[in-house]
Amino acid sequence: DQNSPADGTSREDNDLPVRVGKMEDIKNSRRMNATVNGREIVVFYHKGKLHAMDKHCYHAGGPLHLGEIEDINGQACIICPWHKYKITLATGEGLYQAIDPKLPSALPKWRSKGVKQRIHTVTVKNGDIYVTLSDPSISCESDYYADKYKKPVHSSL
Numbered sequence: 001d002q003n004s005p006a007d008g009t010s011r012e013d014n015d016l017p018v019r020v021g022k023m024e025d026i027k028n029s030r031r032m033n034a035t036v037n038g039r040e041i042v043v044f045y046h047k048g049k050l051h052a053m054d055k056h057c058y059h060a061g062g063p064l065h066l067g068e069i070e071d072i073n074g075q076a077c078i079i080c081p082w083h084k085y086k087i088t089l090a091t092g093e094g095l096y097q098a099i100d101p102k103l104p105s106a107l108p109k110w111r112s113k114g115v116k117q118r119i120h121t122v123t124v125k126n127g128d129i130y131v132t133l134s135d136p137s138i139s140c141e142s143d144y145y146a147d148k149y150k151k152p153v154h155s156s157l
């Protein structure tokens, strides 16, 4: 097929769910690393829910799979171990604390910087966990490190 890219991948390949592990394993480990079409991701199991995101922090590529999970303002966040950036598990938003300079006595409030870390879709079928990469045509800050650490994808060519 002359229309296939030389590396054997295509947009269509990235649309497909890829099996990354078993539910029974992540219930014990609470997190697992996986490579999906060459992209390094991490899957968290937190409070009965699965969340997949790019493994390398959008800020400077830190290892999110080694971070602690904390509840911030009712949102579960992974805290990057390198510079303590906070990223929501559900949406990939970066959270920061802001103080209104006109109200110096006010307590700092948590605010969102918007979606910074790419979130991927997780599904479970027959006890197996699958990850489907999210649409790459919408860019996300964590793409820079995802591309930098991308693994070669097996090709049959």
Ligand code: FES
Pocket: 057, 058, 059, 060, 061, 062, 080, 081, 082, 083, 084, 085
């Ligand atoms: Fe994650 Fe800096 S690399 S906070």
